[in-house]
Amino acid sequence: MEIKPLIDYPREAVDRLLNVIHLFRDIRATSEWQYDVLLKRSRLLSLEPGEQLLRAGDVDQWVFFLLRGELQVQVEAASQGDGSSGERTLAVIRPGELFGDLSMLLAEPRSANVFAAHNSRETQVLGLDCTLFGDLEDFSLLQLPAKLTFYRNMVHSLRWKLEVYRSKYPAHQLADSHRKLKLYTGPKNCRQELTALAAQARALARILLDWNAEFGSGELIDDESDMLGFLESMLS
Structure with missing residues (x-):
């Protein structure tokens, strides 16, 4: 696996790339220097076919966006009658998807392997x-504005996936769980809102984790997937 800091790439190409990712675009609109802070904490990873990106049990605070290719999320399968066990595919991650956020938000070890x-x-x-x-x-x-932007994006992404x-499963017992969570209605753009958004994101992450454990995350693809129209030559 090749890992390169994002700041090693031409700035113009990086800006075009990140402009189609809501989180980076929104923070850049708030503050250019706060956007620069994110660039210094970001990296581009290139993987060979079948290479592992994330390992179940690992603990870290990284969140990821798939730009090109396809990833498979796998968990250990239940033991067979002969005592053997293996991996089963829980989900497929396609370009445009945000992933790794549940572990980050819940401060828990990663629950699956990603290849x-x-x-x-x-x-x-x-x-x-x-x-x-x-x-x-x-x-x-x-x-504060940058952190508010981050948690607003997390809440939006999680609610979208839960919807x-x-x-798909309107009669399931989890179907309305996220809609029962209270929305924040207090003062905007303050620490009180930040605290409420972070708590809401963690609660939504817990619900999504329950869904994933039962069904896998399926084919959840958000509207950032249309970035692919010009990504093919972006960072070459």
């Missing part, structure tokens, strides 16, 4: 070190 698909000739992943966002009281590197599950 580059064997049929993916080239797999590229953008990784962001989210230790920047973990301490809600620390504004030494990222200020996809709800549309």
Whole structure:
């Protein structure tokens, strides 16, 4: 696996790449220098077919965006009658998807292994070190507006994925769980909102983890997938 800091690439190409990822685009619109902080904490990972990206049991604070190729999420399969066991595919991650957020938000070990698909000739992943966002009281590197943007994006992404599950399994006992969570209605753009958004993101992550454990994350693809129109030559 080749790992390169994002700042090693031409800035113009990086800006075009990140402009189609909501989180980076929104923070850049808030503050150019806060956007620069994110660039310094981001890296581009290139994987060979079948190469492992994430390992079950690992603990870290990285969140990822798949830019090119395909990834497979695998978990250990139940033991067979002969005592053997193996891996089963829980989900397929396709370009445009955000992943790794559940472990980051819940501060828990990763629950699955993630590999580059064997049929993916080239797999590229953008990784962001989210230790920047973990301490809600620390504004030494990222200020309040940037942290609010991050958690608003997390809440939006999680609710979208939960709505996809709800549309597929409307009669399931988890179907309305996320809709029962109280939305924040207090003052905007303040620490109170940040605290509420972070708590809401963690609650949504827990619900999504329950869905994934039962069904796998399926074919959840968000609207960032249309980035692929010009990614083919972006960072070559």
